[in-house]
Amino acid sequence: MPPRKPCVAVYPGSFDPLTNGHVDIIHRGAKLFDHIVVAVLVNRKKSPMFSAEERVTIAREVFRDRPNVEIDTFQGLLVDYVKHRGANAIVRGLRAISDFEYEMQMALMNRRLDVNIETVFMMPAEAYTYVSSHLVKEIAALGGSVDGLVPTFVETQLRAKTRAAAARAGGPKP
Ligand code: ADP
Numbered sequence: 340m341p342p343r344k345p346c347v348a349v350y351p352g353s354f355d356p357l358t359n360g361h362v363d364i365i366h367r368g369a370k371l372f373d374h375i376v377v378a379v380l381v382n383r384k385k386s387p388m389f390s391a392e393e394r395v396t397i398a399r400e401v402f403r404d405r406p407n408v409e410i411d412t413f414q415g416l417l418v419d420y421v422k423h424r425g426a427n428a429i430v431r432g433l434r435a436i437s438d439f440e441y442e443m444q445m446a447l448m449n450r451r452l453d454v455n456i457e458t459v460f461m462m463p464a465e466a467y468t469y470v471s472s473h474l475v476k477e478i479a480a481l482g483g484s485v486d487g488l489v490p491t492f493v494e495t496q497l498r499a500k501t502r503a504a505a506a507r508a509g510g511p512k513p
Pocket residue numbers: 351352353354355358359360361364430431432433434438462463467468469470471472
């Protein structure tokens with residue numbers, strides 16, 4: 340029998356920043372697929388807290404011991420990137436019904452763009468179903484604890500960003 344083609348999945352997102360919810364989904368994906376590419380979206384229209392380079396560095400640090408987890412960036416049409424990587428699946432996380440409508444729309448649109456690419460949804464552990472990058476950033480900015488919601492490395496980076504923003508706000512006004 341010819342050797343089986345490796346099953347590659349792409350997990351796209353903003354990851355601004357990576358949370359323990361994302362980490363949970365990546366671990367599940369890494370068990371299911373031979374190789375999973377965490378694809379950090381470079382969106383020039385949005386102004387993220389962490390640059391694409393910083394988001395990549397964070398994810399590489401968190402997954403440095405997982406050889407089948409690769410971190411990359413992408414822009415443009417997701418299906419083009421998925422094809423370019425030789426992948427056959429898109430992984431997305433589903434936290435609650437509120438995620439469903441948007442995710443279904445994206446999955447069906449991506450299927451229309453390329454019928455050969457399947458979207459696979461995974462649910463995180465219950466403890467992460469209410470975790471979002473957006474909330475984590477708000478809590479950190481207001482001085483709250485994000486312990487247990489993000490990897491320790493992200494916590495340190497968030498604290499540094501928050502301190503830098505506070506120093507800028509407290510500095511001399513132009
Ligand atoms: P977006 O693609 O909306 O910019 P994110 O980077 O926040 O999003 O998320 C990428 C994917 O991870 C999406 O499918 C999103 O639903 C999922 N996700 C985000 N947070 C969690 C979480 N806490 N648990 C499970 N999945 C999540």
